[in-house]
Amino acid sequence: MGAGVLRVTRRDSNRTPRGQGLSRSLRTCAALLLAATLVSGCGSLFGKSKATGEVAAPDVIYGSADAMLDQQSYEAAAKQYEEVDVNHPYSTEARRAIVMAAYSYYKAGKYDDAVSAADRYLTLHPGTPESDLAQNIIGMSYYVQVLDPKRDQTNARKSLQAYQTLLQRYPESRYAAEAQNRARILRDLLAAGEMTVGRFYLRHNNYLAAINRFRVVVIEYQTTVQVEEALGRLTEAYVALGIIPEAQSAAAVLGYNYPDSRWYRNSFALLQKHGSKPQAHEGSWITKTWNGDGKPT
Template sequence: MGAGFLRVTSTDLGGTRGGFSLSRSLLTCAALLMAATLVSGCGSWFGKKQDAGEVAAPDVIYGRADAMLDQQSYESAAKQYEEVDINHPYSQEARRAIVMAAYAYYKAGKYDDAVSSADRYLTLHPGTPESDLAQNIIGMSYYVQVLDPKRDQTNARKALQAYQTLVQRYPESRYAAEAQNRARILRDLLAASEMQVGRFYLRHNNFLAAINRFKVVVTDYQTTAQVEEALGRLTEAYTALGIIPEAQTAAAVLGYNYPDSKWYKSSYALLQKYGSRPQMNEGSWITKTWKGDGKPA
């Protein structure tokens, strides 16, 4: 088509010079038109790119996250809540978005992410209305991972700490009652775990190791159902080692608090066998822990 265009202009004007001049003019015009088209197209292209890169308003992103949460798309919801904080950190939605991300991660079973988000909320916004919720999410995230007393109890200890913190810092929180109840369950579980290991050591005549485990129960978990047996086991272990004053004290505290206990009866009989009886001794760590009258300190 280029050759035809030159031929036409050349014939019409009857000379090479005129034909060349006209061709150059037309080519210039064509180039200008093409450039204008390209500029227009590029402007349109850049405009589309800019539109595609626009960030939605914080309430819009937050609304998407809420919708995903309602649809039980928990992990996607968590990521959308995080987008609010990432793109609009100073918006009024950003603060609550952090704790909602923690909740969504918890519902998704992403417990490490839930704890991380909740911790971040408490670091950035301590004392705000959702602080108790963030603390409760931490407790729940560890609590659901608690296993039986025979397993490692790291998560149980972390859950207990989280719930104790909740009750201490937010005693009026709507989550406080459940936190107290779960804390009791966790103390029993942790005490049972210590007893499990202590019994193992006792069966293998590793009396010092057994005493250390029973001591944890008597010292840290005095209100649990496990403490009764722990005092009886301490009487047994100390007697086996010939440390009679400690055995006497353990039995005396046991008799004062649980006089009808089978563990007290067996402890009393054991001491009698060695010509002794239950008695409080001032120098005993058990006396210091449970005070002089045998009650928990």
């Protein structure tokens, strides 16, 4: 699945997380520092001049970090942004430097460092203009590490949680639409993972373990494409255990929502074979989950 594009714009926008505007000569100086790794002039690349021991001004350090970012030296840029916060924690640039360090670590593929920096930003500066960007960086850092449904889904769960937080706290964010789409993809992926394990248990006649997996899909991922099969598999597992009321309820909900489904046809035939038919029982957890009338809660 595509990782998408994490947008970060310059300071001429109200939402820009970049630093203070720099004069052309100052930015040129920063670029020269980057290219030649000089320790004089505008200040050290690491925030302190080796010759004098003096710490460069925050806008100078930030400017050199911007230059590194422009040249795609992402990890170096991240460390330079961190120098702003280390040497000038109360400066105007310090707050933005933290989130830009997170962004730079993300671009460098240092996802743990990106999450750590973004978390730090949200802890120190909740509700500030770049908060939604920091939250999005957390979601993206986990999202790009998501693997196929047969593998451990820890990163998928963390990414989904991060995107859900973004949507709850910043519903008007420019990242909201992208977060909504990725959250949908992640739910489908997590549901697919539960189904993969559930099928394995079902094949090996471990019906209770299988039911527990399919139950997760029905309760937590009702809007995914996996729920149709999950209801059919629940019918099958409950029939195998002789728990007919739950099997009937699963089939009834399945028939209400997917009347033309092959899973419903199979479930109907299976119940008929055992002298029964789909029926929603009031005490069934499946019926309760779906509002008692086959409609999802």
